[in-house]
Amino acid sequence: MNKRQAxxxxxxxxxxxxxxxxGLTLDSHRQFNRLTNGDKITAQVTRGKDVWHANNCINCHTLFGEGAYYAPDLTKITKLRGQAYLTAYMKDPSKFYDETRHRRLMPKQDISDTDIAALIAFLDWVSNVDNQGWPPRPLLVTGATFPGTDAPAATPPAARAATSGDNPIALGERLFRSATPACTACHSTAPGVNMAGPSLAGLVGRSAALLAGASYRGKATDVDGYIRESVLAPSAHVVPGPMYSADGQSFMPTTYAKDLSPEQLTQLVAYLSSLK
Incomplete structure (x- = not known):
């Protein structure tokens, strides 16, 4: 190639x-409102953004992978934690962990109830932005390194076919990790690893003991029924502890009843009932 050709x-x-x-710039601008749910930006969402900045949340947390990386990425936090949990947490984070043991340093910000609601509305708007998978490996709210909370290692196709197929326990375990929100966002299956929800290790034995005692307040009569009730109506019996409930209402999402089909619920119960 000569100089002229070059x-x-x-x-x-x-x-x-x-x-x-x-062309790509114009196409991006054409899609911004749809991708970012621009029509869902209310006065409360805008106020929540102002609360986010006023309290310097980004000095520790990240959104869309951008921020200080000192604390978890909150891009999808409202998909992982319900409003009741987030409200109680922001009112007094110290109730949710032992600072001397967990070494978390979330300060009590003394934010008003109105501003907490606005901040949650802002974070919920953020969680519904179509970020097209970015960041590719977001920081999890809890437990990515805790035993029983990380995704299982990939298995060869032949082994996977032998262990899954129509096996309801295997299908239930898959749901445990992939439901929305994923059960692993709040629960570990490792003994003693309590996160936003209690560890599910030994669930069957603890459930049987609960049903046999006088403290149970739900309507279930056996372990499978209790597990099913806990998924569909988590406040039927509230597990004691400020991390798990407030004012008699469980922090566990109440959306599984409509998000899981009867078949999926049966599979999930089958897996949870295998946690002896």
Missing amino acids: RHFAIGSTVVATIAFL
Whole structure:
């Protein structure tokens, strides 16, 4: 390639790249409202954004992977924690962990109830933005490194076929990790690893003991029924502890009744009932 050809190639490449850049820019602007739910930006959402900045939340937390990386990414926090949990947590984070043991340093911000509601509305708007998978490996709220909370290692297709198929326990375990929100966002299956929800290790034995005692307040008569009730109506019996409930209402989401089909619920119960 001589100098003239090289010059023409450079000019042509620049023109093509410029056209592609302008086209992608215009296409992005065309989709912004749909991707970001721009029509859902209410006065409360805007106020929540102001609360986020006023309290310097980004000095520790990240949104869309951008921030200080000192504390968890909160891009999808409202998909992992319900409003009741987030409200109670922001009112007094110290109730949710032992600072001397867990070494978490979330300060009590003394935010008003109105501003807490606005901040949750802002975070909920953020959680519904179509971020197209970015960041590719977001920081989890809890437990990515806790035993029993990380995704299982990949298994060869032959082994996977032998252990799953129509096996309701295997299908239930898959749901445990993939439901919305994923059960692993709040529960571990490792003994003693309590997160936003209690560890599910030994669930069957603890459930049987609960049903046999006088403290149970629900309507179940056997362990499978109790597990099913806990998924569908988590406040039927509230597990004691400020981390798990407030004012008699469990922090566990109440959406599984409509988000899981009867077949999926049966599979999930089958898996949970295998946690002896």
